[in-house]
Amino acid sequence: MAKSAEKTKKSKSKKVFTPNIVAFACNWCSYAGADAAGVNRLQHSPNFRIIRTMCSGRVTPAFVLKAFNAGADGVLVSGCHFGDCHYIFGNHKAVEQFDKTKALVKTLGLDERRVRLEWVSAAEGPRWAELINEFVEQITALGPSPLNHKKK
Amino acid sequence: MTIATDKLKSNRAFLCLECGKCTAVCPISRYNELFSPRRMLAEGLFYDAENLISDKLLWSCLTCQLCSQRCPVDVRFSEYMRDVRADAYLQGKRGNPSHGGALHYIMEMVSESKLKQNRTGWINGDLKVKKKGDVLYFVGCLPYYQDFFAKDFDFSPVSIAADTVKILNYLGIEPVILDNERCCGHDLYWLGQLQKFDELGEENMKQFEKSEVKTIVTACPECALVLKRLYPERLGSGKYEVKHITELVAENIDKFNFKELGEKATYQDPCRLGRYLNVYDQPRDSIKSIPGVEFTELAHCRRGAICCGTTNWMNCDITSKQIQKSRLQEAVQSGAGTLITACPKCQIHFRCAEMGDENEKTGIEITDFVNFIAKAIDN
Incomplete structure (x- = not known):
């Protein structure tokens, strides 16, 4: 019984590609935004893992590349809107770092749509849910990353 | 945990006289007294290597081979570092990238x-x-x-x-x-x-x-x-x-038709090109053959050239900065206006050392050998 259940699970996972997404969320806005989405019981895709950073400016190219190296299919970097940053200009730094990241991802031959920088405030729970759904849909359309060794 | 005997043998570690010349010339030891090639070799030879393997300074060695250059019995210290690091890597130990x-x-x-x-x-x-x-x-x-x-x-x-x-x-x-x-x-x-x-x-x-x-x-x-x-x-x-x-x-220097540049230039020997591959004269001859270029040597040049401060993108710290600054000072003291290097990484490291404090900037122009030659090609 258990074996057959496992089998159906396996055959299902072969047919449907469920992406693995790493989402870096800043402590003050986006993480709280994601929390708000949960508190409001908004349904959204469960394919992402949140990593909380104190500020989106902390997310250097190394973070994103490590995620891809470990087999992530997409990476989302998310922080406060301009002017809302708790470290005043942290999200401007995030933009600088993200430009580098995007260029590196492009040179590496990964689709640049696999990385995304978005601003989500603590009050924007519905926007977080919408954003995640949209991003998961996009990555599903792109297919697994060439560095994702589990799904071929 | 000990270092395997065949690894010690292949790197000639058993021949070590413990004269300490390696530590005396090591650019890292010069600014960081905790780092000593002689001690690191002795630890692998005579003691339990556990300390050596978990030491963060293990990853600081530049593998620039200045120590092997001076070693009277030719202990291959850089290769020894590679083998110890391979052991440490398998144990999950990492440096600070x-x-x-x-x-x-x-x-x-x-x-x-x-x-x-x-x-x-x-x-x-x-x-x-x-x-x-x-x-x-x-x-x-x-x-x-x-x-x-x-x-x-x-x-x-x-x-x-x-x-x-x-x-x-x-x-x-x-x-x-x-x-x-x-x-x-x-x-x-x-x-x-x-x-x-x-x-x-x-x-x-x-x-x-x-x-x-x-x-x-x-x-x-x-x-x-x-x-x-x-x-x-x-x-x-x-x-x-x-x-x-x-x-x-x-090799093809006769085929070039250089234009006059009018610059005072000096050359940084990259450790891989110099001590590893023995290419010392070729870049110097090429630079000297450009008309109007006055060539000066750094105080430490050729076999005794000092590394640019970091290798393998690992353990870059205040020691690296000090090595880079002293190297740039040498370039200024040589009277040159342009520091030519044949390694893109050297250039990145020197440019990094030039950033930051305005008062400590040397203002020397840093360029790659290739860019310098291309500038002098007459079109």
């Missing part, structure tokens, strides 16, 4: 054979390259450095690649450039990640064989060392000859 390890992740990622890189964006219309031919230009990490360092350091790493092709075209050579060239694996080799190094090497060797090249030219001393010596050592030799661009320019 610079830039959060971003460059190491890139090296690991490009070993994936399914990845199709977009690394030839720098080839513009003026440069003549071919899909198949006798000469291959091995670009190395320059396209990645362009994305990573160009904005902060105000220089263009891919201009080194573009100028190399320009020089090759000037000599009537249209080089082959691989669309999906892999990292040579130099840094992973010296950090003891030998399995990843072999994977990268095999991917590269396959591509060389496919393109049927006879000569490989590179503008990076590290790539030159790997292709010339490390691949044949570990993976068997290919049917091609490897040349660093300084060697190629020196």
Whole structure:
């Protein structure tokens, strides 16, 4: 019984590609935004893992590349809107770092749509849910990353 | 935990006289008294190596071979460091990578054979390259450095690649450039990640064989060392000859028609090109043959040249900064206005040392050998 259940699970996972997404969320806005989405019981895709950073400016190219190296299919970097940053200009730094990241991802031959920088405030729970759904849909359309060794 | 006897033997560690010359000349030991090559060797020889393997300073060694140069019995300390690091790596020990390890992740990622890189964006219309031919230009990490360092350091790493092709075209050579060239694996080799190094090497060797090249030219001393010596050592030799661009320019120096530059220049010997590959005279002769260039030597030059402060993107700290600053001071004291180096990494490190405190800036112009030669080519 258990074996057959496992089998159906396996055959299902072969047919449907469920992406693995790493989402870096800043402590003050986006993480709280994601929390708000949960508190409001908004349904959204469960394919992402949140990593909380104190500020989106902390997310250097190394973070994103490590995620891809470990087999992530997409990476989302998310922080406060301009002017809302708790470290005043942290999200401007995030933009600088993200430009580098995007260029590196492009040179590496990964689709640049696999990385995304978005601003989500603590009050924007519905926007977080919408954003995640949209991003998961996009990555599903792109297919697994060439560095994702589990799904071929 | 002890270091395996055959590793000690192959690196001539048993011959150590404990004279301490290695520690006396080591650029790291000069600024960080906690780092001592003699002690690190003795720990591997006589004691339990547990301390050595868990020591963060294990990853600080520049593998610049200045110690081996001075060693009376030729202990291969750099290779010894590589072997100890390989043991430490297997135990899950790591150093502190610079830039959060971003460059190491890139090296690991490009070993994936399914990845199709977009690394030839720098080839513009003026440069003549071919899909198949006798000469291959091995670009190395320059396209990645362009994305990573160009904005902060105000220089263009891919201009080194573009100028190399320009020089090759000037000599009537249209080089082959691989669309999906892999990292040579130099840094992973010296950090003891030998399995990843072999994977990268095999991917590269396959591509060389496919393109049927006879000569490989590179503008990076590290790539030159790997292709010339490390691949044949570990993976068997290919049917091609490897040349660093300084060697190629020196060989064909009669064919160049330089214009007058009017600069005072000095030259930093990259450790891989100098002490590892014995290329000292070729770049100097080429620079001196440009009319109007007055060449001065640094206080520490040729076999005694001091490293640019960091290798393998590992353990960059205040010690590295001090080495870089003292090296730049030497350049200023030599009276030169331009510091020429043949290694893109040296240039990145020196430019990094020049950033920060306005009062400590030396203001010396730092340029690559290739850019300098390309500037002097008369069009």
